[in-house]
Amino acid sequence: MLHLILFLAFGAVCVAGAVNLLVQRHPINSALSLVVVMGALAGEYLLLGAEFLGAIQVIVYAGAIMVLFVFVIMLLNAGEEERTKGSRVALLFGVPGMLAGSLLIAWVLLHSDMGSVEVGALLGSPKAIARLLFHDFLLPFEVTSVLVLIAIMGAVVLAARSEVAQPKQEKEN
Amino acid sequence: MVPLSYYLVLSGILFASGVTGFLIKRNLITIFMSIELMLNGVNLSFVAFAAHWQKLSGQVFVFFVMVVAAAEAAVGLAIIISVFRTRQTLNVDQVNLLKL
Numbered sequence: 001m002l003h004l005i006l007f008l009a010f011g012a013v014c015v016a017g018a019v020n021l022l023v024q025r026h027p028i029n030s031a032l033s034l035v036v037v038m039g040a041l042a043g044e045y046l047l048l049g050a051e052f053l054g055a056i057q058v059i060v061y062a063g064a065i066m067v068l069f070v071f072v073i074m075l076l077n078a079g080e081e082e083r084t085k086g087s088r089v090a091l092l093f094g095v096p097g098m099l100a101g102s103l104l105i106a107w108v109l110l111h112s113d114m115g116s117v118e119v120g121a122l123l124g125s126p127k128a129i130a131r132l133l134f135h136d137f138l139l140p141f142e143v144t145s146v147l148v149l150i151a152i153m154g155a156v157v158l159a160a161r162s163e164v165a166q167p168k169q170e171k172e173n
Numbered sequence: 174m175v176p177l178s179y180y181l182v183l184s185g186i187l188f189a190s191g192v193t194g195f196l197i198k199r200n201l202i203t204i205f206m207s208i209e210l211m212l213n214g215v216n217l218s219f220v221a222f223a224a225h226w227q228k229l230s231g232q233v234f235v236f237f238v239m240v241v242a243a244a245e246a247a248v249g250l251a252i253i254i255s256v257f258r259t260r261q262t263l264n265v266d267q268v269n270l271l272k273l
Contacts, residue, residue: 003174003175004174004175006178007179011179011183013188014183014186015183015190016184016189018186018187018190018210019190021189021194021203021206021207021210022191022193022197022198026207027200027203027235029201030197030203030206031202031206034210034223036208037187037210037213038213038233041216041217044183044217044220045217045220047175048220048223048224048233049224049271050209050220050223050224050232050235053232053235053236054230056236056239057239060239060243061209061213061239064243064244065209065242065246066248067200068246068250069205069246072202072250072254073202075185075254076202076253076254076257076263078200078213078241078263081198081200081203081263081264082199082201082264083199084199084264084266086189089207090196094196094227094243098189098193102189103186105185106182109178109182109185110178110182112178113180114176114177114178114222114225115176115177115225116174116175116176116177117174117175117176117177117180117197117221117224117225118174120219122223122224122227122228124223124229124232128229129229129232129233130231132229133229133233133236135199136230136233137230137233137237144237144240144241145268147240147241147244148240148243150244151243151244151245151247151248152247154247154248154251155247155250155251156227156250157217157250157251158248158251158255159250159251159254159255161258163185
């Protein structure tokens with residue numbers, strides 16, 4: 001019973017944050033509501049017994065990635081977004097279509113008996129995760145390190161001011 | 174005791190709001206945040222299924238998704254900075270060319 005209450009509480013915070021992300025018009029408000037969503041999701045992970053993922057969710061997602069977002073928002077001095085007119089076809093067909101589709105999926109999910117999840121049924125402790133990560137998933141794990149290295153280099157190259165290109169333009173001018 | 178379907182519905186709600194934000198938002202950074210919201214929604218269903226089937230592999234997949242999301246955020250934000258330098262705007266309606 002307590003599990004259900006905690007699930008509903010964290011879930012309500014999640015949904016409220018997600019809706020707030022859509023409603024807010026300033027990017028910094030959206031970013032902060034995304035932090036709320038990620039924090040509440042960390043609570044859901046803890047309820048499911050995924051301790052390691054709960055910690056990583058707070059450290060990597062709500063910490064590192066969102067700080068990056070907030071830094072970029074402040075760096076670019078992003079103001080409130082301008083409101084533009086959407087197409088009427090999207091309003092006429094898209095909104096009812098999406099509502100019908102999501103209601104159908106929710107109805108099917110709620111009426112199919114898939115069993116239930118008990119708290120602490122599967123303990124994702126760092127030890128258990130590490131055993132799996134360094135035995136069964138060793139190759140993907142190592143490939144991941146290469147991926148991150150490439151991403152770092154790509155970010156540096158893309159974000160760096162092109163010092164070499166500017167003198168050339170001056171010469172052309 | 175929480176039915177698995179509740180977790181899946183919550184994950185679906187998060188994913189759907191991510192898709193909605195991706196479609197209706199006009200700011201590049203907010204659109205990017207909607208993508209992160211979608212990834213989070215999928216992660217929740219991964220963890221729920223891992224607990225349901227008693228398989229830890231689901232949690233390892235979430236770990237990999239987080240790594241890919243971090244790499245994607247770094248590169249994507251660098252692209253956004255680079256686009257902003259040339260266009261002086263973050264409005265997607267005015268960013269219709271990929272040329273930097």
